[in-house]
Amino acid sequence: MFYTSTRDKQQQLTASQAILQGIAQDGGLFVPNELPKMTFDWQQLSQQSYQQIAELILAKFLTDYTAEEIAYCVKSAYDDKFDTEEIAPIKQVGSQYILELFHGNTIAFKDMALSILPYLMTVAAKKNNLTEKIVILTATSGDTGKAAMAGFADVDNTQIIVFYPKDGVSQIQERQMITQKGNNTHVVAIKGNFDDAQTMVKNLFADQELATLLKSRGYQFSSANSINIGRLVPQIVYYVYTYAQLIKQQAIQIGDKINITVPTGNFGNILAAHYAKQIGVPINKLICASNDNNVLVDFFNKGIYDKQRPFVVTSSPSMDILVSSNLERLVYQLAQEDTQITAHLMQQLADEGHYHISQEMHAALQDYYADFATEAQTAQEIADQLTTHHYLMDPHTAVAANVAKKYQQQTQDVTPMVIVSTASPYKFPRSVVEAVETVNDEHDFELIETIQRLSQVPVPAAVTSIINAEILHHTVVEVEDMKQSILNILS
Numbered sequence: 001m002f003y004t005s006t007r008d009k010q011q012q013l014t015a016s017q018a019i020l021q022g023i024a025q026d027g028g029l030f031v032p033n034e035l036p037k038m039t040f041d042w043q044q045l046s047q048q049s050y051q052q053i054a055e056l057i058l059a060k061f062l063t064d065y066t067a068e069e070i071a072y073c074v075k076s077a078y079d080d081k082f083d084t085e086e087i088a089p090i091k092q093v094g095s096q097y098i099l100e101l102f103h104g105n106t107i108a109f110k111d112m113a114l115s116i117l118p119y120l121m122t123v124a125a126k127k128n129n130l131t132e133k134i135v136i137l138t139a140t141s142g143d144t145g146k147a148a149m150a151g152f153a154d155v156d157n158t159q160i161i162v163f164y165p166k167d168g169v170s171q172i173q174e175r176q177m178i179t180q181k182g183n184n185t186h187v188v189a190i191k192g193n194f195d196d197a198q199t200m201v202k203n204l205f206a207d208q209e210l211a212t213l214l215k216s217r218g219y220q221f222s223s224a225n226s227i228n229i230g231r232l233v234p235q236i237v238y239y240v241y242t243y244a245q246l247i248k249q250q251a252i253q254i255g256d257k258i259n260i261t262v263p264t265g266n267f268g269n270i271l272a273a274h275y276a277k278q279i280g281v282p283i284n285k286l287i288c289a290s291n292d293n294n295v296l297v298d299f300f301n302k303g304i305y306d307k308q309r310p311f312v313v314t315s316s317p318s319m320d321i322l323v324s325s326n327l328e329r330l331v332y333q334l335a336q337e338d339t340q341i342t343a344h345l346m347q348q349l350a351d352e353g354h355y356h357i358s359q360e361m362h363a364a365l366q367d368y369y370a371d372f373a374t375e376a377q378t379a380q381e382i383a384d385q386l387t388t389h390h391y392l393m394d395p396h397t398a399v400a401a402n403v404a405k406k407y408q409q410q411t412q413d414v415t416p417m418v419i420v421s422t423a424s425p426y427k428f429p430r431s432v433v434e435a436v437e438t439v440n441d442e443h444d445f446e447l448i449e450t451i452q453r454l455s456q457v458p459v460p461a462a463v464t465s466i467i468n469a470e471i472l473h474h475t476v477v478e479v480e481d482m483k484q485s486i487l488n489i490l491s
């Protein structure tokens with residue numbers, strides 16, 4: 001198997017090369033030239049560990065890695081950094097199943113892939129005899145930055161630079177980032193929103209002058225954002241694991257379909273579910289849940305992608321995104337892998353701020369359902385879940401739960417529903433507590449105890465470890481100064 005750009009099929013890379021490069025030179029995203037054909041023995045898989053299933057899936061997608069290399073990466077990533085042996089536990093809450101993806105280092109789902117990406121990348125560097133040091137350049141809406149730094153801190157021959165929107169992340173998220181240790185970690189706040197940061201990072205990746213300059217200093221860029229195939233592939237694993245675990249829990253019989261609702265921002269998590277379905281996991285509907293930044297809802301319902309709308313800061317900041325990068329990979333499939341159509345639509349988005357897909361392309365979206373939850377509905381959902389099921393959700397998960405409910409009410413579909421939970425309520429204590437009680441002007445840290453009382457879940461180490469940690473990063477820059485700050489860091 002090899003990887004090609006969504007905008008140019010002439011570019012063909014091995015998996016390890018695609019992981020090192022992150023994004024294609026033409027601005028497109030790498031996609032597998034064909035998806036692996038798999039026949040799953042669910043009886044057997046239901047007895048397997050997360051790590052075993054990870055090895056199985058990674059081997060199918062990362063075909064130039066040896067079995068030993070994959071085993072090493074999996075073993076190094078999915079160890080006691082996670083606070084449960086299950087890695088991604090599936091809990092029955094009422095009649096639904098909650099897939100908890102927040103048991104890693106930074107208590108959000110980004111850990112699922114960013115725990116393994118540094119290993120995939122360092123192995124890739126060795127395989128390809130890379131002489132330059134890798135510079136991970138990342139724009140974050142709050143969760144990716146910390147999870148990427150946790151993964152890459154003190155990894156030999158790497159530097160990591162994270163840009164985050166100064167006023168666009170929770171206090172806990174900011175504290176997690178600015179206390180990050182490691183002599184290769186760099187954190188820069190920008191005066192702008194996540195889209196500003198992400199667009200500038202994409203431009204800097206495509207900046208050949210910058211690339212040449214950095215090469216002369218011994219550096220090469222790569223990406224830890226979900227545009228990197230090294231993030232996407234490890235995310236397929238937990239959908240296979242979920243199905244196997246639901247068999248084990250006797251929640252479903254082999255062959256039964258399941259629905260999956262994913263709280264969506266950059267379209268990486270749900271795209272992994274889409275790939276899981278295509279390689280043979282019995283998934284019925286993929287339900288795309290947005291917050292007030294509901295650009296994807298319009299895309300699925302009307303076939304129009306229009307980023308020209310107000311950017312809303314919500315209680316689910318990791319989904320405050322108007323340009324969902326990974327959607328390009330779906331658009332490419334909808335266009336029957338036509339790179340010209342894909343490139344044209346993406347160019348239109350960049351130039352005019354919107355694009356239309358054809359009726360044929362829109363008709364191919366039958367597997368999807370999309371809706372959004374307002375801020376009031378999200379808060380109400382947190383309160384309802386707590387009252388009815390004694391389960392405390394973070395706002396991102398609550399967006400998904402609310403949209404799943406809307407889907408079921410509208411369609412009367414009784415297919416078992418998996419709701420993907422992408423963050424611990426401890427990561428967004430203010431919004432969570434505000435949904436159920438009155439909050440005055442306490443700092444997020446003072447709300448931790450309330451979360452513990454409400455959830456009956458012990459405070460995770462990810463939170464206790466940052467409360468008194470020293471603040472190590474102080475830089476704040478304008479968006480247009482991001483390039484200069486990179487040059488300063490790598491001087």
Ligand SMILES: *Cc1c(COP(=O)(O)O)cnc(C)c1O
Pocket residue numbers: 108109110143144226263264265266267268269270318319396422423
């Ligand atoms: C990143 C993130 C999301 C959105 O995931 P995408 O892959 O970008 O769609 C949702 N919830 C949380 C908590 C996240 O960190």
